Amino acid sequence: MATFQIEGGHKLKGEITPQGAKNEALQILCAVLLTSEEVIIENIPDIRDVNKLITILKNLGVKTEKIAKGTYSFKADAPDLAYLESELFKEEGSSLRGSIMIVGPLLARFGKGYIPRPGGDKIGRRRLDTHFEGFINLGATFRYNKEERFYGVEAPNGLTGTYMLLDQASVTGTANIVMAAVLAKGTTTIYNAACEPYLQQLCKMLNSMGAKISGVGSNLLIIEGVERLGGCKHRILPDMIEIGSWIGLAAMTRSEITIKDVSWNNLGLIPDTFRKLGITLEQKGDDIFIPSQDSYEIQGYIDGSILTVADAPWPGFTPDLLSIVLVVCTQAKGSVLIHQKMFESRLFFVDKLIDMGAKIILCDPHRATVIGHNFQSTLKATTMVSPDIRAGISLLIAALSAKGTSTIHNIEQIDRGYENIDERLRAIGAKITRSEP
Template sequence: MSFDAFEVHGGLPLSGNITPQGAKNEALQVLCATLLTTEPVTLSNLPNILDVNRLLDLLRGLGVKVEQKSPHSYQLQADAIDLGFFETPEFRRDASRIRGSVMLIAPLLARYGQAFLPQPGGDKIGRRRLDTHFVGLQKLGAHFDYESDKRQYSVTAPEGLKGTYLLMDEISVTGTANVVMAAVLATGTTQIYNAACEPYVQQLCRMLVQMGAKIEGIGSNLLTIEGVNELKGTEHRLLPDMIEIGSFIGLAAMTQSDITIKDARIDQLGIIPTAFERMGIKLDFEGDNIRIPQQDTYEIQTFIDGSIMTIYDAPWPGFTPDLMSIMLVIATQAKGSVLIHQKMFESRLFFVDKLIDMGAQIILCDPHRATVIGLGRKNQLRGIEMSSPDIRAGVALLIAALSAKGKSVIHNIHQIDRGYEQIDARLRALGARIERVEG
């Protein structure tokens, strides 16, 4: 029996404290980075989510010793890698299920001069090309080949990697992570310009420096890396997941709840709190906690000249694309209107048809833009049966369901489980009526 659906009874105010899990996007990067050394690496605050567990299984298959120290702490040691695992059906099957598997390439290439990867999976949110990864590795001296019949990539560097100047053709977080992991063991100096500088990449770089890498410019879009011969082990703690934090802010606003987000690392959230305040949501900062007090209404701000507010995504320190779905759903019950402009992915707004079925007033202008006319709580959303298309849209629909009148059923919730740890149990602790049912 497959419990791949949530049954949600909405319209209930929630209350209490909730602690965000470790950052999913950081977890996938630092797990792959453990392949860069033969010594033990201990990672703490690792989220227990489907994507992380799948990557851990891939690492085990490659011969990495994986020891769980506590529910969210693991020690990994990659001192006996089995490159033959690349040829197995298990590797091709499991690596194709998770997009984060693409970051296995660089550390294996740097240490062993070869790596293979089937075309990775992940969210269906539009074109997510891998050119940036492979072009960067080629400039470091790797040879690239794509076997179309096997839908498999191969990268080799029989003469080793050599430092160079790299101008990234797009500001890709995982692309930057891959090139950084390759460059730390390359011969000579590498400069990476137009590098992504998200907190996830900063955390990866800090961990690599602790392991003995030489990286300058962390937090900027220009990284200078002096290659070293080897790296050592380390201990590293992941940041709290800023996407979960934003999701909980949206949940509190939509359900008229009083919720406190504990240990939020506010200093690492960038403009995320400001963006929610522009939507009219009150935030109280108490130490490193964020309290969202109960609000009967919230009103979207306008620009200084009175024109309609536009929320758009951009590379860090701009607003993260992973919270655009949350911003759209909270706008449905706000006072006022907003233009949601999802620039990076052209299929991420296609879930709005479900919100329209729930009673929201949304005009989908094109694949990248949607105008939301806020209902100002005059008309409560109504529960419906729907399906989660990807991680972020799935949580946005879950938030809508928790605020809606009546019962909703959300299918395909393994998508949500890929990025949110035991979300149903944690929401029940706040007073939500949500159960897993046969999907």
């Protein structure tokens, strides 16, 4: 396992530009399988999970060319479908949860799609029922090999549009079903669809390829199937989770940081949620400016009760930033209840923060109460292991604010979602070094 050594307690200063959105990239890359024509994608983040998916596409026979940093050309004119039943695919696909989204495009275009049971973060159950129930509604046949933990869907006579009400507003589930439905016969109506900016971007890309999707940005999508899709050029949004991470970093280290080119219109509740924690941030064009603050005070509700920050489907607050919010609150003035509704294991990293001196009560797997220090007592350096992407970046932020030198092991988890993070942090004054095994 690779390791970070972090000397905490230093103020940072400067500009940082967010990478392309990881969650959007995983959807967009799978969509290149829907056409035999060239698709050019810009602002692809250079991170482990995305690079794994690009490798899977290459092994599937997609012609891939890196044109410039973050810009690739893809052409799926002669994919090798035999790869889908190979041992190599079982190994590669099972290590990346995002690989599930190749199934919808393959099913739509070739009448079959397979995937090993995917891995990813150990943050609790992340069921796949929404994906496969959607495919079945479109007319596919589902099968599961329990011994090999291998899923398959087949529709040799093609898919047929239908009405469906999703049991949960799953982002990846909605994306997968949309990609299957664009080439189905007739009209598909998806109610309780996810409507995150990533999903909106996917729909806009598909429409530019010739799809007919209406209701983009709402939870009711109507898709008129077409016979084929063409090529396109698409640019990925900046990563809102990374933007929120840098806001939290600035607050915890009492630093002056400018986050460049954030696409304000796609940030939703993120700026206002951090403002409720007392953090000052200003919009300057399409940038976020966070001045150095000696303290920040959590707002209560108008009746005086304690603030609750909870996750919810878009346009609610994204669950991927709750770990960041929790860490930020350890040095705020006041208290807050963090309610992580979606994943029952995502708050378990708080024991590491408690070891560092944070005042946190883990009420149950979904809720934690944080009593802020107001910087009257700094966190103490310690040795930690990163359990997943979001907990990993949260622990890194805690270490950068702590007194002394901390060690974080298993930083491959952080690398899955953050591009060259140590180099970018050093550029604004962080004392961080990487040690390879």
